[in-house]
Amino acid sequence: MKRLTMQRIAQQLGCSRTTVSLVLKGKGDQYRISRQTQEKIRSFARQAGYKPDYFASALNSRQSGFIAAVFPDVFESFMGSLVRGMESVLYDRDYTLMISTSRFDQRREQDLVEKMLYRGAEGLILVPTMPFRNEGTYRNTYIRELADRKFPLVLVDRCIEGIDAPCILQEDYPLAFSAVSRLISRGCRRIVCVSFDLQASSIEQRLLGYRDAMHAQGLTDQYILLEELNPEAHDLAEKLDNMLKTADGFFVTTTGIADKLFRLLRQRGRVLPITRFGSASPYMTRDMTDIPQPHVAMGMKAGETVLKLIAGEASPGTLRVSE
Amino acid sequence: MKRLTMQRIAQQLGCSRTTVSLVLKGKGDQYRISRQTQEKIRSFARQAGYKPDYFASALNSRQSGFIAAVFPDVFESFMGSLVRGMESVLYDRDYTLMISTSRFDQRREQDLVEKMLYRGAEGLILVPTMPFRNEGTYRNTYIRELADRKFPLVLVDRCIEGIDAPCILQEDYPLAFSAVSRLISRGCRRIVCVSFDLQASSIEQRLLGYRDAMHAQGLTDQYILLEELNPEAHDLAEKLDNMLKTADGFFVTTTGIADKLFRLLRQRGRVLPITRFGSASPYMTRDMTDIPQPHVAMGMKAGETVLKLIAGEASPGTLRVSE
DNA sequence: ATGAAAGCGCTAACAG
């Protein structure tokens, strides 16, 4: 049983395949094809379940209708919310979002991006896998190349030095600054900052916000910097004990670490204020101060931005989403 | 600047494009093309950065090299772990996994599946969006059609009545049965089962395991069945208060609900044993008994199975993954 | 209004 092609429809209906193509592409009127013929073709195609061949039409049009998203992982609500935001705008504009994950591996990231482009992705939304500070620098050449040839590329959560592509961020610095200031005004003096030591711009900005807020009050900044992505790692526990004698509050740059810290503190019988970026899973609530993360809104902005780039608009540069 | 095609390479090198095609497809030796020519072509292609055109080759070969995964959502560790498992096997076999989410919407699910197939997905891994019991039945016709025409389809976590496609499950019934029996042997008598009222086979099996374990000891089964996916919903709190007078233990079929229950109990100053399917986020630990879910292994099995189907093997039916 | 013809870039059978 052969696939149903325009050719066959034409034979079946006794007209040429050009006519069929024109009608099915909605250009029937434009080419003044008789209403009768048009209707005949359309209804036949519909009831015979005709589907144009994707590869054949893409070979001509160069339009795949999908946008690629490459994330380090999808296990946290961070990515889930981003996806929700992106899909909500892309789906309505008839683009399909195709997601793939780099497993925190730069080689794999590059490989996936290339595969997505090879398959004709019309745009790319990337949350780059950034290395830890001790792991060297991000190999950004392949990304730069994309940006340079004006491929529709949107970065999320982490901008990359010297890449001319829009980057969707939240107000990391001011939010960190004011959150830490608030902790101070509540009486904390020896606030310890706990963070991954990741070269992601969002993290870096939060660290700076913390530092500046402490310095602004003449306080000393102190850090616990982690280099283990594995949530089971014991690095936090070890480093925490040194700090615990003096610490009277914590500022944490990511959600998961704050949960872990909370638990460790409780195990040690200590109750200290924690302010963190992130928000409690709606299933779990904990006694800490959350700096909300507008991930869904960021996802939507990323989706809108990639569509604009595809439509030929110029890169809007860095975009900060605050709500 | 035109795209680099085989034609151009051939012109450049003064040979025919067939030769180029053969060499680049690795059939050079088979067609006894001189080593010299082969090397010349290969090295030219490499340094010129030649990439075959995806659409053109797929138009001929009908091979897209990707496998689609459609999930209700990606926000929970459930999906994240599945993805990790799948990618770990598919990546090594040179298939790309393309993920998309149905947002718990059947229409959307069908739409996405069709788009993935339209774009040439060679296989489909599906976690179907099942309706609540009060929402009518799963519209399985489009899935059945896929299965009937032997399209490589693997279901995960939820098998569908009357569909002849492999389904990757865990040992829901026996695990539930023995977990509840254990609770009973620890002295619980009025164990309440808390669950989504979802028509997913995994959930249904867990409910049966609970019921049978209770009946086996001559105990009465009692349920709190929820119909709100939104984790912020208050339905659990409301239904819980009626039960709290008598309940002396809980069996919960999913992770998130158990967390929510735990919190509500604590708010009410009650400490009661909870056994649940799922496992604590590594960041959070809670005082309850977890029935581990082998999601990564299930993902791997799903990946392996879809590859087997693509290779032409017959459907292996239901597969239960226990570790 | 309709059809013929020339591609899009690659594959493969066949002849030389």
Added chain:
DNA sequence: CTGTTAGCGCTTTCAT
């Protein structure tokens, strides 16, 4: 060992 030829299914220009 290499080239010719005939597609894959669809799009689009240009005659008629």
